[in-house]
Amino acid sequence: xxxxxxxxxxxxxxxxxxxxxxxxxxxxxxxxxxxxxxxxxxxxxxxxxxxxxxxxxxxxxxxxxxxxxxxxxxxxxxxxxxxxxxxxxxxxxxxxxxxxxxxxxxxxxxxxxxxxxxxxxxxxxxxxxxxxxxxxxxxxxxxxxxxxxxxxxxxxxxxxxxxxxxxxxxxxxxxxxxxxxxxxxxxxxxxxxxxxxxxxxxxxxxxxxxxxxxxxxxxxxxxxxxxxxxxxxxxxxxxxxxxxxxxxxxxxxxxxxx
Amino acid sequence: xxxxxxxxxxxxxxxxxxxxxxxxxxxxxxxxxxxxxxxxxxxxxxxxxxxxxxxxxxxxxxxxxxxxxxxxxxxxxxxxxxxxxxxxxxxxxxxxxxxxxxxxxxxxxxxxxxxxxxxxxxxxxxxxxxxxxxxxxxxxxxxxxxxxxxxxxxxxxxxxxxxxxxxxxxxxxxxxxxxxxxxxxxxxxxxxxxxxxxxxxxxxxxxxxxxxxxxxxxxx
Numbered sequence: 001x002x003x004x005x006x007x008x009x010x011x012x013x014x015x016x017x018x019x020x021x022x023x024x025x026x027x028x029x030x031x032x033x034x035x036x037x038x039x040x041x042x043x044x045x046x047x048x049x050x051x052x053x054x055x056x057x058x059x060x061x062x063x064x065x066x067x068x069x070x071x072x073x074x075x076x077x078x079x080x081x082x083x084x085x086x087x088x089x090x091x092x093x094x095x096x097x098x099x100x101x102x103x104x105x106x107x108x109x110x111x112x113x114x115x116x117x118x119x120x121x122x123x124x125x126x127x128x129x130x131x132x133x134x135x136x137x138x139x140x141x142x143x144x145x146x147x148x149x150x151x152x153x154x155x156x157x158x159x160x161x162x163x164x165x166x167x168x169x170x171x172x173x174x175x176x177x178x179x180x181x182x183x184x185x186x187x188x189x190x191x192x193x194x195x196x197x198x199x200x201x202x203x204x205x206x207x208x209x210x211x212x213x214x215x216x217x218x219x220x221x222x223x224x225x226x227x228x229x230x231x232x233x234x235x236x237x238x239x240x241x242x243x244x245x246x247x248x249x250x251x252x253x254x255x256x257x258x
Numbered sequence: 259x260x261x262x263x264x265x266x267x268x269x270x271x272x273x274x275x276x277x278x279x280x281x282x283x284x285x286x287x288x289x290x291x292x293x294x295x296x297x298x299x300x301x302x303x304x305x306x307x308x309x310x311x312x313x314x315x316x317x318x319x320x321x322x323x324x325x326x327x328x329x330x331x332x333x334x335x336x337x338x339x340x341x342x343x344x345x346x347x348x349x350x351x352x353x354x355x356x357x358x359x360x361x362x363x364x365x366x367x368x369x370x371x372x373x374x375x376x377x378x379x380x381x382x383x384x385x386x387x388x389x390x391x392x393x394x395x396x397x398x399x400x401x402x403x404x405x406x407x408x409x410x411x412x413x414x415x416x417x418x419x420x421x422x423x424x425x426x427x428x429x430x431x432x433x434x435x436x437x438x439x440x441x442x443x444x445x446x447x448x449x450x451x452x453x454x455x456x457x458x459x460x461x462x463x464x465x466x467x468x469x470x471x472x473x474x475x476x477x478x
Contacts, residue, residue, distance in 0.1 A: 155339065155341060155343045156343045156344075156345065158339070159339045159343030159396070160343075160345065161308060162306065162308060162332060162336065162337040162338075163355075163356045163359050163360075163399065163400065163403055164329045164330070164332040164333035164336070164359045164360055165355075166329060173345065173346065249310070249328045250328050250329060251307065251308055251309060251310070251328070252308075254270065
């Protein structure tokens with residue numbers, strides 16, 4: 001990697017022209033997205049700026065304890081966010097906490113143990129953030145699918161239970177489909193990366209002046225780490241959650257009142 | 259007595275469905291008859307613990323069903339639901355799945371024959387069968403667990419007269435060949451006369467009368 005780039009506030013402000021374009025298109029088509037776009041812009045400025053200073057402080061302290069604290073906070077927020085997207089799954093917060101924690105820790109632990117990255121904040125923070133973020137999305141999508149299917153296919157589930165099947169046997173086909181839902185997006189984007197789009201890490205490294213081959217290799221490492229972590233997150237979240245749909249007597253619970 | 263229900267209360271989403279219902283169902287072919295919404299299907303679900311009552315007891319051959327392992331109970335007392343609910347895959351895969359639940363290796367062709375289907379149905383996609391064929395496939399699937407009792411939730415409600423008669427003939431043949439008891443839920447009193455020796459009539463979640471079919475449902 002060669003030199004880093006410096007971005008001024010003026011350059012950031014100039015990019016808001018593109019946001020204005022999005023707002024104009026929404027107004028023209030009466031899509032009512034202006035408020036959401038505005039909120040997204042404000043939140044992204046506040047959140048990214050804040051995290052940028054946090055990351056700077058962590059790098060300055062060079063403390064793995066602070067890295068662990070940051071990742072713990074990300075896991076907590078990630079589980080909270082994912083739970084909002086999977087409202088039809090009862091008691092999903094703890095399974096999500098476990099899923100994101102295991103996905104994050106195991107992925108980071110493996111990349112360090114395999115000697116891919118050094119156990120330093122400048123590697124662990126960005127990689128940890130990517131892993132937790134993607135794991136959160138995968139777990140949320142998988143749980144959402146789980147919740148929808150457990151409600152929409154309740155007749156088939158009960159017909160299976162009526163044969164003397166266990167709750168696990170009745171839920172297994174749904175768990176498979178939920179896992180596929182949670183991971184297929186990343187799998188598909190990994191298939192098409194480099195052909196249809198350039199992934200973010202590679203773009204960032206190229207903009208910072210890195211050698212393209214180095215950028216590609218790092219991107220591949222991260223893609224494969226993400227594949228592992230999203231699979232872990234989706235499997236754990238669904239496996240730890242599905243039982244809440246059943247009673248100990250392998251009966252389908254009545255869904256909660258809306 | 260095959261089943262006894264003692265002062266059973268059951269509510270769903272806060273709405274009472276069964277209210278202090280007491281009934282007896284003996285061995286052999288019996289029937290639970292009543293209008294739509296009377297609680298017939300719910301009663302059936304209590305017999306093999308797909309649901310538990312909020313009050314009262316359900317006894318199976320004198321034993322409270324809550325003292326039984328629910329999985330073992332359901333393999334002995336197998337429910338065939340009203341609407342087709344087969345798993346994705348072929349008819350044979352459905353039957354073999356049911357057999358695996360009971361730790362059995364099912365004889366697929368024999369079971370299809372018992373349910374009135376020929377062997378060619380084994381490889382057919384379950385989702386592409388007609389409603390009547392799906393009912394028969396579900397019956398074959400239920401028989402794969404080798405139950406001692408079959409609970410049948412309105413097995414002919416979605417069928418025309420010819421298909422209904424064919425299913426009824428199949429069920430009567432099953433009685434003759436396998437000597438298993440059946441509890442059939444129906445809203446059709448004529449069907450109750452044709453298919454059962456004992457009937458429990460329910461309405462508004464309560465048993466209004468019960469007894470031998472010949473006494474309660476005289477030919478009009």
